[in-house]
Amino acid sequence: MPYFVTPNLTVQGLSNNFARVKSHPVFEKLRIFAPGPTPVPEEVLAVLSRSPLHHRTKEFSQVLGNVREGLKYLFQTEQPVYLLAASGSGAMEATIVNLFSQGDEVLAVNGGKFGERWGKIAARYGLQVHTIEVPWGQAVSTDSIASALKAHPKIKGVLFQASETSTGAFHPVKEVAETVRAHSDALVVVDAITALGVVNLPMDEWKLDAVVSGSQKALMLPPGLAFLALSQKAHAARKESKLPKFYFDLNAEDKAMGTGQTAWTTAVSLISGLEIILQNIQKAGLPALFAFHERLAGATRAGVKAMGLKLFAPDAPSAAVTAVEVPPSIDDGKKIVSYLRDRFAITIAGGQDQYKGKIFRIGHLGFYDELDILTILGALEICLRALGHECTPGAGVGAASTFFLEAKA
């Protein structure tokens, strides 16, 4: 998981707020604990370092075919999964431009930065956006969805996140989907960018109409690939969509898919890496993957609580990322982010917008294991104590290791 760099290479970019004691005198291990990009397994890095395949060759079509099958398994769908050379936001935009038309009414659940993004994209394309404002750190209530749908019966799509990465909250996808279906014909559109491969989201079984994701999260790849799967109902809605589109026109992708290709020059190396990831996910099985993420998240939560910290989304915590309130003993949460970076070359995520300096976030989706969790908790404890927060030495690591001992495999 760690990347090795000589300290000299990174020192220039480091702030000098803290007396710097290096973790290692010769090399520095860069460790990412942000909710994406996430670490990439060595086996995959090896594939990524090879010369790229040409995108119009039989060899690549073979890889692409395997990946498309593996993605269906991951999305738990019989429908094709589109691969787009873009970041996750590209798949969000592709969803809007392929499913809707100017003036269409949609409902966006805004419980954080990414909920806000659904609304922004839709508004930019001239959709009429109704918004449910959810306090940061909370999950949306199905009652609020039902009321909005009753108040605006023409709503054609309900856009929300599964895991709202900016707050560490998880919205109840299954219940939201059921509520939408009970009250309208609207499409259920889920941003699963930090949820796919982390928690169970059986797309077909739960009748989710659009599910989007990205490569740099639970798929353990660098950024650059986005995914989008649509239900039959969403494919029917595509026929009505009048929004202009070119690069993200799924008709072009459908045509290319028919010949085992992609419409444009795709991210061939990432797709080669994805083949390995998906093979391994299939070997492990989705239930094991979901239980594992739950375990890492549970241990992280136990660890931070044992250090006297409060979870930011205690009632609906995401299994992908744990958001933690900065304790009153530390005046600015940015100090935590800087300390971990300067002292240990660890990257965590801070808070965004009004929560800048007030929360910090630890990602644990993708290629993390139990020892990584003990590492980040141990580093966090040193950091907190150095910054003046009192906690019992070893409390966080102790709670997490007990959690791992007691948790079912």
Ligand SMILES: Cc1ncc(COP(=O)(O)O)c(C=O)c1O
């Ligand atoms: C839930 C969620 N939605 C959307 C995005 C945007 O994805 P990208 O940065 O890959 O465009 C992110 C990125 O962190 C995310 O976590």
